[in-house]
Amino acid sequence: MAMWKEAVPSRPASTPVPETRDPVRFDAPPKPELVPAPTPAPVAAAAPRANPGLARKESLIADDITIEGKIEGGGSVRVAGKFKGDVNVQGDLNIESGAKLTGGVRADKVTIAGELEGNVEQSSHVDLLQTGVVIGDLRAGSVTVASGARMRGQAEFGWDEADSAKAGRPSGFGAKIGSGT
Numbered sequence: 001m002a003m004w005k006e007a008v009p010s011r012p013a014s015t016p017v018p019e020t021r022d023p024v025r026f027d028a029p030p031k032p033e034l035v036p037a038p039t040p041a042p043v044a045a046a047a048p049r050a051n052p053g054l055a056r057k058e059s060l061i062a063d064d065i066t067i068e069g070k071i072e073g074g075g076s077v078r079v080a081g082k083f084k085g086d087v088n089v090q091g092d093l094n095i096e097s098g099a100k101l102t103g104g105v106r107a108d109k110v111t112i113a114g115e116l117e118g119n120v121e122q123s124s125h126v127d128l129l130q131t132g133v134v135i136g137d138l139r140a141g142s143v144t145v146a147s148g149a150r151m152r153g154q155a156e157f158g159w160d161e162a163d164s165a166k167a168g169r170p171s172g173f174g175a176k177i178g179s180g181t
Contacts, residue, residue, distance in 0.1 A: 058091070063098065077107075079114070097131045110140070112149075119153075126157075 057075040061067055065081040076091030079099045086104045087093055093107040099114035106122045112132035120126055123140040130148040138155040145151070 061099075063096075095132075097129075 059071075059073075059075060059077050061077070061079045061081045061083050063080040066083075067081070068084040070085045071077055071083070071087045071089065074090045076093070077087060077089055078094040078096065079101050080096045082100045082102075084102045086106075087101065088106045090108060092109040092111070093105060094111045095101050095114040095116055097113040100117070101115070102117045104118050105116065105120045107120075108123065109125045109127070110120055110123045111127040111129065112134060113129040114131070115133040115135075117135045119136040120134075120138045120140060123138075124142070126138055126140040126143045128134060128143070128145045128149040128151065130146040132146070132149045134149075134151040134153060137153045138151075138157065140155075140157045143155055143157045
């Protein structure tokens with residue numbers, strides 16, 4: 001019986017080798033292996049067509065067209081020709097330079113570079129551009145008039161129905177603009 005322990009060749013202890021990485025440079029783009037994979041964005045359900053955030057379709061009355069009738073709808077209308085009748089849209093109405101619209105208007109935003117012979121009965125904003133002519137009354141949330149624009153009629157803006165009633169103003173109250181009677 002041996003009193004000593006047999007010598008077993010010992011294995012060298014494995015020393016952990018520190019992981020070496022290239023130093024990070026802030027002026028260089030990160031290495032692809034260090035960039036986490038992008039997570040896919042959740043897919044949203046299709047929004048209904050009546051969503052006001054969606055782009056509205058625009059109908060065009062071209063410059064060589066003359067139409068008589070009535071326009072109603074949810075899109076926008078651009079008049080480059082001649083139109084006789086009322087326009088009632090939830091979108092915008094643009095009357096281009098050289099165009100003429102004869103009739104009443106209800107639209108979200110009205111831009112007039114041509115001629116409007118009739119009233120803007122309801123609008124959130126009216127832009128009367130330099131070449132624009134209005135023969136009729138304007139009723140809008142706000143109005144912008146460029147130098148050189150012409151108007152004969154009354155303009156009422158900045159008031160809603162509740163404000164007009166509280167101030168004791170008749171519903172036809174407005175600023176008299178233009179010359180004439």
